Amino acid sequence: MLIPTIPTTDELLDKGFRRAKKAAGLVRTSKIPRYKKSKRIEETRVITAGQVIKDRIKLILDRVPDIESLPEFYQDYIDVAVGVDPMKQALGGLNWSMGIITQLEKDYASRIRRSPPEKAAQLRKQAFGRVSSVVNKIGDDLNFLDFAKQKLRNMPTVDFDATTVVIAGFPNVGKSTLLRKLTTAEPKVADYPFTTKGIQIGHLERKWKKIQIIDTPGLLDRPIKDMNNIELRAMVALEHLADVILFIFDASESCGYPLESQFNLLKEVEKVFKTPVICLFNKMDLTDNIKYLEQYINKVENPLMISASQGTGVSEIIERLEEFGER
Numbered sequence: 001m002l003i004p005t006i007p008t009t010d011e012l013l014d015k016g017f018r019r020a021k022k023a024a025g026l027v028r029t030s031k032i033p034r035y036k037k038s039k040r041i042e043e044t045r046v047i048t049a050g051q052v053i054k055d056r057i058k059l060i061l062d063r064v065p066d067i068e069s070l071p072e073f074y075q076d077y078i079d080v081a082v083g084v085d086p087m088k089q090a091l092g093g094l095n096w097s098m099g100i101i102t103q104l105e106k107d108y109a110s111r112i113r114r115s116p117p118e119k120a121a122q123l124r125k126q127a128f129g130r131v132s133s134v135v136n137k138i139g140d141d142l143n144f145l146d147f148a149k150q151k152l153r154n155m156p157t158v159d160f161d162a163t164t165v166v167i168a169g170f171p172n173v174g175k176s177t178l179l180r181k182l183t184t185a186e187p188k189v190a191d192y193p194f195t196t197k198g199i200q201i202g203h204l205e206r207k208w209k210k211i212q213i214i215d216t217p218g219l220l221d222r223p224i225k226d227m228n229n230i231e232l233r234a235m236v237a238l239e240h241l242a243d244v245i246l247f248i249f250d251a252s253e254s255c256g257y258p259l260e261s262q263f264n265l266l267k268e269v270e271k272v273f274k275t276p277v278i279c280l281f282n283k284m285d286l287t288d289n290i291k292y293l294e295q296y297i298n299k300v301e302n303p304l305m306i307s308a309s310q311g312t313g314v315s316e317i318i319e320r321l322e323e324f325g326e327r
């Protein structure tokens with residue numbers, strides 16, 4: 001998980017002031033001269049409140065990773081999901097508040113020490129008031145981080161060491177069916193802010209090689225010229241990630257897209273991705289017009305003929321993927 005639990009300003013202040021009261025109750029006053037007692041108690045309250053609030057804020061800052069040190073894929077992801085700049089701004093706000101609270105703590109502790117005993121409680125109240133106003137100033141930052149936490153809750157887990165295969169092809173050509181056949185466990189579904197349909201990641205392990213296969217519904221299944229800016233950014237992010245593309249044709253055309261359009265989509269994908277492409281002709285079990293199909297088979301390099309739903313040709317795909325990346 002990227003972001004820890006974020007408290008509200010009220011929770012933060014309540015916790016700080018409550019703990020401060022408790023700590024003050026624990027101050028051993030028996031050996032302190034009487035005129036210093038109230039001062040010691042109020043000073044303890046100020047310092048404890050500041051420390052507790054800062055500790056809680058620091059916990060957040062320590063747990064949120066430095067966005068710039070994340071792989072580019074996640075930076076793009078965060079930027080589209082919540083915005084990298086607002087995120088940095090919110091974290092910057094938290095950082096700022098810690099500095100100010102430290103200052104207030106020191107300032108008021110020394111004022112209390114130098115004040116007459118009957119003024120101590122008043123100064124402590126003043127200190128609490130100022131700490132409250134600092135914490136309230138980061139209210140929007142805390143709210144934003146809580147929003148970001150929800151938004152980033154179901155981020156995909158990408159394995160940056162594995163060979164990454166990205167699946168492309170029009171809707172209903174059999175991408176999901178093939179993903180399931182290729183991978184061992186049920187593919188994991190995660191949020192994907194570039195499209196509304198989420199992302200699916202499946203894994204398979206062969207010999208000493210880890211392969212992850214990614215399906216991005218709504219993205220590599222339609223003409224690139226129709227894409228908006230966010231989708232185009234997703235393409236860039238995928239380009240960074242992909243070692244190889246599996247482009248799936250529906251040889252039977254039962255998906256509703258003629259082979260000619262499917263071939264045009266392949267050309268577009270090849271233009272955008274400098275990544276190698278392995279072409280698959282799926283649903284061969286439904287295909288009888290081989291003459292018609294041959295024109296397209298001949299236009300692509302080394303295609304594999306498969307039937308994803310029946311599992312035919314799936315082991316050949318895996319063999320190809322294994323060779324891949326051994327270079």
Ligand SMILES: Nc1nc2c(ncn2[C@@H]2O[C@H](COP(=O)(O)OP(=O)(O)O)[C@@H](O)[C@H]2O)c(=O)[nH]1
Pocket residue numbers: 169170171172173174175176177178282283284285286306307308309310
């Ligand atoms: N006959 C046949 N049907 C298939 C094959 N592969 C997928 N299908 C069917 O085609 C439809 C669309 O498949 P799906 O995997 O959801 O396509 P996606 O939209 O590309 O993910 C489903 O009804 C599948 O059962 C195949 O090899 N042969």
Ligand SMILES: [Mg+2]
Pocket residue numbers: 172175176177217
């Ligand atoms: Mg699908």
